[in-house]
Amino acid sequence: xxxxxxxxxxxxxxxxxxxxxxxxxxxxxxxxxxxxxxxxxxxxxxxxxxxxxxxxxxxxxxxxxxxxxxxxxxxxxxxxxxxxxxxxxxxxxxxxxxxxxxxxxxxxxxxxxxxxxxxxxxxxxxxxxxxxxxxxxxxxxxxxxxxxxxxxxxxxxxxxxxxxxxxxxxxxxxxxxxxxxxxxxxxxxxxxxxxxxxxxxxxxxxxxxxxxxxxxxxxxxxxxxxxxxxxxxxxxxxxxxxxxxxxxxxxxxxxxxxxxxxxxxxxxxxxxxxxxxxxxxxxxxxxxxxxxxxxxxxxxxxxxxxxxxxxxxxxxxxxxxxxxxxxxxxxxxxxxxxxxxxxxxxxxxxxxxxxxxxxxxxxxxxxxxxxxxxxxxxxxxxxxxxxxxxxxxxxxxxxxxxxxxxxxxxxxxxxxxxxxxxxxxxxxxxxxxxxxxxxxxxxxxxxxxxxxxxxxxxxxxxxxxxxxxxxxxxxxxxxxxxxxxxxxxxxxxxxxxxxxxxxxxxxxxxxxxxxxxxxxxxxxxxxxxxxxxxxxxxxxxxxxxxxxxxxxxxxxx
Numbered sequence: 001x002x003x004x005x006x007x008x009x010x011x012x013x014x015x016x017x018x019x020x021x022x023x024x025x026x027x028x029x030x031x032x033x034x035x036x037x038x039x040x041x042x043x044x045x046x047x048x049x050x051x052x053x054x055x056x057x058x059x060x061x062x063x064x065x066x067x068x069x070x071x072x073x074x075x076x077x078x079x080x081x082x083x084x085x086x087x088x089x090x091x092x093x094x095x096x097x098x099x100x101x102x103x104x105x106x107x108x109x110x111x112x113x114x115x116x117x118x119x120x121x122x123x124x125x126x127x128x129x130x131x132x133x134x135x136x137x138x139x140x141x142x143x144x145x146x147x148x149x150x151x152x153x154x155x156x157x158x159x160x161x162x163x164x165x166x167x168x169x170x171x172x173x174x175x176x177x178x179x180x181x182x183x184x185x186x187x188x189x190x191x192x193x194x195x196x197x198x199x200x201x202x203x204x205x206x207x208x209x210x211x212x213x214x215x216x217x218x219x220x221x222x223x224x225x226x227x228x229x230x231x232x233x234x235x236x237x238x239x240x241x242x243x244x245x246x247x248x249x250x251x252x253x254x255x256x257x258x259x260x261x262x263x264x265x266x267x268x269x270x271x272x273x274x275x276x277x278x279x280x281x282x283x284x285x286x287x288x289x290x291x292x293x294x295x296x297x298x299x300x301x302x303x304x305x306x307x308x309x310x311x312x313x314x315x316x317x318x319x320x321x322x323x324x325x326x327x328x329x330x331x332x333x334x335x336x337x338x339x340x341x342x343x344x345x346x347x348x349x350x351x352x353x354x355x356x357x358x359x360x361x362x363x364x365x366x367x368x369x370x371x372x373x374x375x376x377x378x379x380x381x382x383x384x385x386x387x388x389x390x391x392x393x394x395x396x397x398x399x400x401x402x403x404x405x406x407x408x409x410x411x412x413x414x415x416x417x418x419x420x421x422x423x424x425x426x427x428x429x430x431x432x433x434x435x436x437x438x439x440x441x442x443x444x445x446x447x448x449x450x451x452x453x454x455x456x457x458x459x460x461x462x463x464x465x466x467x468x469x470x471x472x473x474x475x476x477x478x479x480x481x482x483x484x485x486x487x488x489x490x491x492x493x494x495x496x497x498x499x500x501x502x503x504x505x506x507x508x509x510x511x512x513x514x515x516x517x518x519x520x521x522x523x524x525x526x527x528x529x530x531x532x533x534x535x536x537x538x539x540x541x542x543x544x545x546x547x548x549x550x551x552x553x554x555x556x557x
Contacts, residue, residue: 002077008073068314069312088295095140095195099114103162104230106226118280122281126288129149131148134179136170185363194221220265222271223274230255240279379412398420405417421457437458
């Protein structure tokens with residue numbers, strides 16, 4: 001077995017020794033503290049509750065966990081394996097202008113440096129494709145043939161400089177011709193040329209190379225480096241800046257990006273033009289990814305099989321044993337008992353207790369939590385509606401009870417109907433409440449508790465309805481008195497000469513105003529309930545016969 005990260009071994013050993021020493025120190029320190037502050041008899045009693053040798057065993061398990069994690073970090077490798085990888089992709093030739101004008105610093109840090117950075121990003125994003133390199137100025141040469149080795153590609157890109165070619169000028173035609181030679185006609189892959197230049201083509205006729213690119217169906221990507229404003233061309237001697245290039249008359253030469261020429265070149269070759277900005281690499285790669293990938297060979301790779309999973313598994317098992325092995329006797333059965341479901345100790349019981357204590361808001365939250373876990377819990381739905389009724393949220397309570405009246409469970413449906421009647425009373429919909437209670441009286445047996453409750457509520461609602469009618473009638477009478485007073489006052493103004501009639505009218509008005517309105521007293525309500533009960537008994541006797549009539553007479557409400 002081979003450890004790849006052997007250089008990390010001293011650091012891992014140091015960490016392991018520190019952790020192991022800390023664990024052992026805590027273990028020994030605990031025993032010293034016990035012996036110092038507790039008498040031996042008490043220590044013996046405490047130790048009787050612990051399983052013998054369990055603590056040393058757990059100490060060893062913890063040390064094993066830390067050591068196995070440390071070994072896995074060393075990246076252990078085992079048997080040598082081989083893998084045959086089918087290669088597919090496209091062939092790309094990167095063509096770099098390395099003339100002196102590419103040293104202009106109108107882009108940071110220079111045109112050539114910015115072009116190299118874009119090329120490196122493209123190489124990282126196009127892993128699996130074959131890439132070659134061409135450098136040109138007045139002449140052109142192939143730096144790197146097509147290869148899938150990304151590390152080699154980036155290494156050669158980093159070596160690009162304006163000192164590679166001594167004959168300085170710019171001949172794009174030679175560069176494209178050299179790039180075309182780098183492609184193999186025997187391999188039927190999609191091909192692309194990436195041209196990095198500032199567009200100052202000083203030599204050569206480019207038409208021949210453009211025609212060849214179009215005939216062979218090669219995609220040309222032109223990346224313009226620099227700015228239209230341009231900049232001076234620096235002159236270096238052994239890497240040291242010594243000034244700028246000048247004309248014979250002493251004027252500094254200004255090199256500019258020729259975007260018009262490069263755009264025309266792209267359109268002639270049916271290719272693409274990109275400005276050499278920060279997003280150029282992403283835009284170019286998206287275009288290249290759209291090209292169809294073609295198999296161009298296979299590659300056999302050999303590697304050592306990773307074995308770190310074995311050490312991680314041992315560490316995990318050791319840690320689980322350390323956590324779950326009980327130190328005290330009888331702890332394991334308790335752990336097993338804790339896994340049993342605690343039915344009745346959860347939210348349902350808490351909701352029931354809160355409701356009985358009158359904490360209806362708390363009970364509502366518990367019932368809603370139960371319904372979120374099980375929306376089909378009809379008992380929880382009924383309890384939620386009852387709680388809403390207690391909280392005087394009558395609209396929601398009515399909606400809940402109404403939905404439950406069609407429940408398959410007949411018992412829940414009848415209770416929901418009864419509580420729906422109570423909810424209707426709370427919103428003073430007395431007619432609906434009377435219809436609900438009357439329906440229950442027709443369907444329920446006379447001796448049932450629900451029948452007795454429905455009858456009591458029916459009579460009570462009748463009394464409430466009569467009282468409401470009386471209040472409305474009294475209110476109407478008061479309104480009539482006010483209207484009469486207004487009419488009499490107007491007649492008094494119109495009949496100023498008739499004093500006797502006016503006095504008589506005012507006396508009558510005073511007598512009517514002083515007539516007191518007798519409010520409905522509790523005794524009157526009891527009398528109304530008695531009358532309503534008698535009427536109900538007569539109705540029930542007609543409906544159920546003499547037998548039912550005798551039962552009603554025996555049960556005094």
